[in-house]
Amino acid sequence: MILQTETLSILENNFKALQLIIPPSAPDTHSLEFYRSIISKSKDLISVLDTEGRYIFVGESAQQIYGYKPVELLGKRCLSFIHPDDQPIIQQCIQTVVAGGQPQVPPFRYRVKSGEWRWVQSEATNLLDDPNVQGILINSKDVTEPYLTSFERDHHQAYYRSLFFEHPDTVFTLSIEGTFQHSNQHMETLTGYSEADLETFKYIDIVHPDSLPSANMAFARVLEGEAHTVEIKIVTKDKTEKYISVSVMPVYFGGKVKGIQGIARDITQATEAQALIKEQAQQLNNILESITEPLFALDSSWCFTYVSSAFANFMQRTREEITGREIWSLFPKLSPTRLYKVCHEIAGKTTSVHFEESYQDTYPISCTLNYTLYSTSQGITVQFSDVTEQKHTQRELEKLSLVASKTINGIMILDPDTNIEWVNDGFCRLTGYTREEVIGISPKQLYADLQADDTLTTLFEQKYKSMKPFSLETLGYKKNKEQLWCYSDVTPIFNKEGELTNYIVIETDITEKKEAEAKLLKLTDDLYKQNRDLQQFTYIISHNLRAPVANALGLANLVQKLPKNEPTFASALEKLHTSVNQLDAVIKDINHVLSIRDSGRTASRELVNLKQVCEEVLESFVEEIPPYAATVTVDIAPDHNLLSIKSYLFSILHNLVSNSLKYKSNDRKLKLTIQVVPDDRGYIITVSDNGLGFDLKMVGHQMFQLYKRFHPLVHGKGIGLFLVKTQVEALGGKITVESAPDEGSTFKIYLGAKHV
Structure with missing residues (x-):
């Protein structure tokens, strides 16, 4: 009874709600069935909810739209038919309407009687204050098909937008006029x-002029409906080419x-790398x-x-005929060769092989080939x-070598660069080198570290370059460092084309001859020096001995005639004594000089420390140097040692x-410098001062002669420099002097003995 009453009340209220929905101009004489018929045929569902969201009125179209009879929905909460994921927002919308708002209700899922979820679009109007309704008027319609269509469109649009904007490459659109319309963020990069x-640019505005023909052709092809890919060059905003x-x-769109x-x-790096690879490949091809x-x-x-x-030329084929073909089928005659065997032995390995093989009818010509294989x-x-x-040629040379090996002369066969290709046994006996030690090197390399005659070596090279036969005497060294003088007879060998292929060098040992010549020259030099000394002694006898002898003879005759008790007798006797002393001094000087020459030839040599000798010399002047207020500088390394005669070195330095x-x-303080420096042959001893000096132009030719003095006001005998030169020559050296008046003198002594 209660349920019937509630149902009746709801129906009455529904009728009132229906009256509100019908436009005011509608005739009021229409019956309830009239309104019910209209609403039941509507594709929208009219319903009314209370503040709790329960249905208090449901239009009869509910059965047509959702499959529910109105009575099945009355009194039930609308949220119980709404998808759980959509319930919160619908609940919020109901609360907003109750509060007087007018929310935009989004589409939501509604479970129809078949259990299927349908998308519904609703509008809510607050009629709680209307005494005829006292509820929330809901106008709903099923939008499943359009919603799903829209959803699918949005779904595809999302994928498209993602493909457009999130694509890792640059994506853009052009109008059919070629104007840029849209682009993603990578376009700026x-x-x-x-x-x-x-916005106002066309594609041609950024395309490089060189690529415009390709770009225009690509644009025309795509307008004709052909999708394709093209590579072009563009110019960026900062004028960079890419x-x-x-x-x-x-x-x-619309079929058009x-x-x-x-x-x-961006393929700039790849393109440039490809261009570089292509260029390098071309270079490699050019090199090959x-x-x-x-x-x-x-x-x-x-x-x-x-x-x-x-x-290809060797095989008498074109490159096209060979490339891509299998070698053993193309050239079957190569199968039984060593080349075939070696190729299969090293296949798949990382190695290289060298060998020679001779052929009769395998290749187009009979030949001997020298192979290098890289696997x-x-x-x-x-x-x-x-x-x-x-x-x-080698076989011919081998025949010649058989003959050459029997000769006593040394024979070398050189290549065009003068490197040794072959030597005979005579060369090995002559030099002490084995054949293996000299093959491949230049003859001058054998003597490079032994100071062979550079002048002759240079002349030898010039003769070789002339490519004409020549003969020359050369100085070299054997393997044991002994000197070897050879008479070299050189003949260049040319091939049929006139190209130089070899030099034939025949060497004859003339060492004994050269040594004999050297001894003869030495003897000649000694004779010259002795003759010069004899002339000097003749001068001494004629000038220095003649005067005191004549004086002594005259005084002796005078003494015999004078009475002993007369004063003139004592005076004459004193003068006679003086003359005899002068004669004795000259004889002693001559004996001293001769003793130096003789002892220089026979005296034994010892290892002498030059700095020590210099210090001993200066020590002997320790009392004389301070009064002269002299500055003495000694520049001699402690390890400068010389195989020499110490007494001579002491005497030489002492005299200087x-x-x-x-x-x-007298106008300046004396500065004395003693210096020793090594050179290629021994040492150079330099003694220099800032003393009186002398004019070399005037007295240079008399500098080292006996009894020659150049400063008459200074006491001296004029024998010191003569003794210095004599002792230097006795040591096998030479002495030079540089001097200028009132500037000083510099003496340089060159000692060629081996130093340690």
């Missing part, structure tokens, strides 16, 4: 232009091309083609991957040279230091 910058790969495709979409990728010797490469299947022009895991590279002529002290200038 690629070109430097933002989307706003490109290479890009662009895939362009037509955009259709309405635009173009493109995807661009510049190799005059035949060369080819095989892959792991024994097919030719590279054939040089030289190899890798990818294949084998083969290079060879035709050494047929060289082998023939004594002269520097004796002939110092």
